[in-house]
Amino acid sequence: MINVLIVDDEPFIRQGLKILIDWRKYGFNIVNEAADGQSALEIIEKEPIDLVITDIKMPHMNGIELIEAIRNGKNKHLKVIVLSGYYEFEYAKQAIKHNVIDYILKPIQKGELVKTLMEFKESYNKEAKKQAEALHTDMIVLERHLNALCSGLYNEQDIDYICKRLPYHNELRYIMMEIDLNDKGFRDLKEEEKHEVINEFHDKLKTYTQPYGDYVLLDIDKRNESYGIGFIYSRQFSKEKGINEREYIQKLQETMKVQLPYKFYCYIGEMVEEVIQLSNSFKSAIIAKSFQNYKHSEDITYYDDTSSLKTSTYGIKKEYMDELVRYAEQNSEEDIDRCVDQIYSSFEENNVDPKIININIDYLLCQFLYLTKELDSEVDQEEVLRYISECAFEQCAARGSAKHFKAFVKDFAGYLSQLRQSNSHGVLKEVEKEIELHYKENLSLKSLSEKYYINSAYLGQIFKKQYGIGFKDYLNNYRLERASELLIRTNDKVCFIAESVGYNNLDYFINKFVKLKGKTPLQYRKQFLK
Structure with missing residues (x-):
């Protein structure tokens, strides 16, 4: 709807205009009315107005003075239609000079008013589309520069653009907000539907963080399958709200949790002093994700809380993995539960480096593939790998949930059991x-x-x-x-x-x-x- 303000010192004229046509039918909404130019200016300052329809002859501030004030103010691009019962050339010249879109004589004819409104609506929609396209293009350009900076593959042009475009360039953190791939509702969506969810998530975060929505971008961690968005937090954001940064991030997470019907995690990178160091914060957010993997699956994980921990490059005992393979082969669910708990406790107690954990997981995967080949020499290993992927094996390992990992091993144990059967x-x-x-x-x-x-x-x-x-x-x-x-x-x-x-x-x-x-x-x- 196009918001309209009617300005005329005669109440019956204002009322007559309101009932002359079905405004909503034509895509217009009369949001307010004023008896003089001064009152109209006060309304324009407070309310979103797209079109002013004003009389010329009014006390205190006439129509021409109102138009001049609009053109000299912050709403200088506001469109105006002039009404007058006095068709004088001087009035017309002044109105044209101030770029009004039309000049309509009283008494107002319904057909003439509708024709003028439709012409305005057409130009208004074209301009709105043009502005939306320009805004979209601007957003793409900004995100491209931010992506370059976060990835560390930036140049001076990227730095200059961001510094001119964004108000705050110091005391920054990269926040990675990533949807949990183990969320069944999200996992069952089609690929295009998943991207629609991410774009909607992106737009909602932009809206919530206004006037700093430009600090939101589609997440650039493309090394693994992931669905998330990034937010470059400035300490100034929380200062303006009178809270500390952890309170700000907690409120941000809780608000978006209501907005998004799927579970997601927040990984908070380290604080960097200058925008040029943003890639360090981005990398540390990924490290925070890795350290969270084998902890307690908290919704928010700070790099600050993990950076002081000393990681172990010593893996878990090989016997643990061999035991798990044996229990999977035996399809013993109770033993699988106990063994997985033992493995995860070892990961956490020894603060094992995520890279070493991945080596252990890869060993387990190879053993499972070997077992399938032993049971069926004609087994299609690509099909088995596809199945493992669909069971979110990598996500189980990457997310670190013992519950999901147990479910995977039990499911695979069932698969091995059915491979032994010949009547399926x-x-x-x-x-x-x-x-x-x-x-x-x-x-x-x-x-x-x-x-x-x-x-x-x-x-x-x-x-x-x-x-x-x-x-x-x-x-x-x-x-x-x-x-x-x-x-x-x-x-x-x-x-x-x-x-x-x-x-x-x-x-x-x-x-x-x-x-x-x-x-x-x-x-x-x-x-x-x-």
């Missing part, structure tokens, strides 16, 4: 029926494995062995075959057909169709119309 292939007939009946829906190996009580990795293995291709490729091909039938038998639009066989993204559907059929959907249809 019967479930494939049921899976085939599921695809035939529900191919339009969001089917996945995970959902089908849960329905038929079979390990998803094992189901993927036997499916690929039976059909020669993976489940996703099989499902895609089935959908595309149904789409090709619809292209021949109906005159439905391609977008409708794509949606009817389970594709929400038209471009993705067309790309898949071309790969399978060697033609676009329209080309495929045309060959049968000849």
Whole structure:
């Protein structure tokens, strides 16, 4: 809605204007009215006004004086329409001089007013779009300079731009706010939906931190799969609110927790004195994340609290990992729980360096892969690795939750147990029926494995062995075959057909169709119309 202020010293004129047309129908909202120019100025200072419709002849401050005051004030770009019952050339000249958008004679004609408002609305929307695009471009440019600075790959131009653009350049911390990949609600989202969540998170943090929203950026830690945003905190932010920095960050985390329906963590980098040192704070935020990994999964982790700890480069006993592999092979859940607790206690008590922890985890992974090969010489190791990834193995290891790590090992133990069985292939007939009946829906190996009580990795293995291709490729091909039938038998639009066989993204559907059929959907249809 475009906010309108009506200014006229005659009450019946103001009232008549308000009821002359259905303002909201045309996209306008009369937010206030004033009897003279001085009162109008006071309203403009306090309320968001987009358009002023003002009379010329008024006491105290007339319309021309009001326009002059607007043009000389901070709202100089405010648009004005002039009303007058006195059509004098001098008034018109002065109004034009002050860049009013139109001059309407009293008594006001409904058609003339609507025409003027519609012309204004068109130009207003064009200008708003132009400003939004400029703002978006400016934001992209700023984030590019900030990313360069945080990554340490900056030049003098980056420093100069940031120093001119941002008010505070000293006493800074990089705050990494990252969504927990073990949050089931987030994990089940499609990739484009995850990015929508991050962009919304980014926008909400910008809004909350105003007038310092420019210090918010999309997180630049791209070394691992992660979904998060960054915030460059200045000590000045908390000083202005009269609280200390930990109170400020705690309130920030609690506020965004309400705004975001998914669990997230905050990793707080070290304080640096100058903006040129920002990459040090960014790197220390990553270190804070690593140290938090095997601690207590706190929502906020400060590098300051971990930097004084002495890390051990000595790994845990090899026997612990070998025991865990043996218990997984035996599918003994009680022993798995006890052994994982023992391993995590060792990580924490010895303050083991995260790099050393990763070496131990890699050893465990290799042992698991070796076991699968021993049980089935034809096992597809790539499929096993994909399964491990889907089970968020890396996230379990990276997040450091013993609970999630136990769940992974138990799930893998179940997979090993099912590999020993030879009669699981019967479930494939049921899976085939599921695809035939529900191919339009969001089917996945995970959902089908849960329905038929079979390990998803094992189901993927036997499916690929039976059909020669993976489940996703099989499902895609089935959908595309149904789409090709619809292209021949109906005159439905391609977008409708794509949606009817389970594709929400038209471009993705067309790309898949071309790969399978060697033609676009329209080309495929045309060959049968000849």
